[in-house]
Amino acid sequence: MILQEAGAAVELRSADLLSEQGFDGGRRPGAPSEVAEHPAYWPRVLGRLVEEFMVPALNQPVEVVQDWPSTGYNPVYAATVRGIDVGTGAEFTLTPEVIRVPWSEVLRVANECRPAPDLELRTADLLYKYGFEDGDIPEDAPAEILEHPAYWRQVLAEIIQQHLIPAVHQSMDWKLMSTSLLHNPIRVLSVDEVPVDWTEKPSIALTPEVIRVPWSEVLRVADECAASSWLA
Structure with missing residues (x-):
């Protein structure tokens, strides 16, 4: 034991x-x-x-x-x-x-x-190569989410596209990175036409600073990703 x-x-x-x-x-x-x-x-x-x-x-x-x-x-x-x-x-x-x-x-x-009820996403992480905990699965994620560690970046990319990007008040150009690689899977190229340097800590302020996504919604996305052919 x-x-x-x-x-x-x-x-x-x-x-x-x-x-x-x-x-x-x-x-x-x-x-x-x-x-x-x-x-x-x-x-x-x-x-x-x-x-x-x-x-x-x-x-x-x-x-x-x-x-x-x-x-x-x-x-x-x-x-x-x-x-x-x-x-x-x-x-x-x-x-x-x-x-x-x-x-x-x-x-x-x-x-x-005990896991928090929501996944907390900071908009400033969109501007940084190492944002969103460098693309790693959060340590406080519920156990159901921890069942998806191998393709967490795909799940994270979907959550960002569905929930975080639409909530940002500023105009942004952004890019989906390869989710098979390390680091933040989605990065902003420019904010209100001002270029962003991914390698530096962000100096541009995005609003709101934080959005919260219920873990139940993250789990739904994770299950959809698991069932999709491109992750098979």
């Missing part, structure tokens, strides 16, 4: 940081009902618990990596121990073997990890 009940606390085993299948492959364990309400994004909760409680308690300096959109594998694992790459094949022992975290703390972290 990832966590084993121990009275009012749960147990995190440090050796699981060194295994691809550690923490039961990221699956949620049996837990009190309040914690069990958060199964879909348990890997995110687990990552926070490791960062906040396990890593500071270890006797060895450990750098961890989180890869929670993946399924079936340990979503939070050690990249280095004492500055040595874990992938070198060297054997490591982490101490203490077990870290106990009160269920009340697990519930606090789970509540903090």
Whole structure:
């Protein structure tokens, strides 16, 4: 099990940081009902618990990596121990073997990890190559959205075209970039005929600054993208 009940606390085993299948492959364990309400994004909760409680308690300096959109594998694992790459094949022992975290703390972290009801899009990101979190899937996305990480940029491009661009008050020329590449998939070429330099932080102000799209609408678009032949 990832966590084993121990009275009012749960147990995190440090050796699981060194295994691809550690923490039961990221699956949620049996837990009190309040914690069990958060199964879909348990890997995110687990990552926070490791960062906040396990890593500071270890006797060895450990750098961890989180890869929670993946399924079936340990979503939070050690990249280095004492500055040595874990992938070198060297054997490591982490101490203490077990870290106990009160269920009340697990519930606090789970509540903090609960996704916001909307996707927040900032219009200034249209003007910058690295906008929209560099085109990466948001870390606070609901679990249903995390099922679409491989083609998130296509989903993001559709959401921007359908919801963000029509809401901008200024006149814009824009370009759809290749969604198979890195970075922001849609970039503005000019605003009110003023050219935009994608490589610099934007100095032109767009209004409104922010629009919000319900995650339910994002999920609808994601499902449409999944069903379309050009993403097959």
